[in-house]
Amino acid sequence: MARLRTRWHNTKAPKSIETIAGAVAMNIWKLASDTANRMYSTGFNFKNNSQLLDLIGEFVIFEIQLADRIAYETLDDEQRQRFTIALAKHLIGTMAENQTEELGPDEGYAPAFMQRLNQRMEGYSEFSLVDGEPSYPMLRYFGTLAEAVIGADNKWVIEQVMEVEAPQLIRQLRDGLEKLLPQAMPAEDGAQQGTE
Secondary structure, three states, X not given: OOOOOOOOOOOOOOEOHHHHHHHHHHHHHHXXXXXXXXXXXXXXXXXXXXXXXXXXXXXXXXXXXXXXXXXXXXXXXXXXXXXXXXXXXXXXXXXXXXXXXXXXXOOXXXXXXXXXXXHHHXXXXXXXXXXXXXXXXXXXXXHXXXXXXXXXXXXXXHHHHHHHHHHHHHHHHHHHHHHHHHHEOOHHHHHHHOOO
C-alpha cells in the first residue's frame, strides 16, 4: 500500500488550499503510478513507456474528478474551485515532466493532457456517486478508458480496474483527503494568503 502524505511537521498551523492541493497531487501521482506498475507486474502488457504513462494519466484523471467530488463534502464553493484548479495544474505539470523524462522534450505534453483532462471531466460528469462511492456506470466508464489505452488484447482489463484497482484507489484517496482537507485555513484567510 502506498505511503501517502497526510500531515505536516507543524500540525497546528492551517494550510492554504493550494498547499493542500500540492500534497494531494503528490498522493494522486503515487497512487496512479503504483497502480499501473502493479498491473504490469501482474501480467498486463504495455508496449512502451508512452502507453504506461497514458494509463497513469487515466488513473490520475479518475482521481482528480473524484477528489473534486469529495472536496464538495468539506470545502465551500470558492475553496473547492481553487483546490481543483490547483490540483489539476500540479498534475498536468507532473505528467509533462514525466513524459519529458521518459519520451524526450515536447512542448505539447501539457496542453494535450489538459485537453484529455477536460474531455474526461465532462465524461465523468454524466455519472453520479451512490452513498459517496462511484456508481457502477462510472466505474465501467473508467474501466473502458483504461482498456482503450492498453488494448483489448489484454484480457480482463475492465474487470481488473473495476473490481481490484478502483476500490483501492478510492479508499486510499478518500482516506488521504479526509485527513488533509480539514487542515485548510478558513476561506477568507486562504484567499488573502494564497500559496504557502
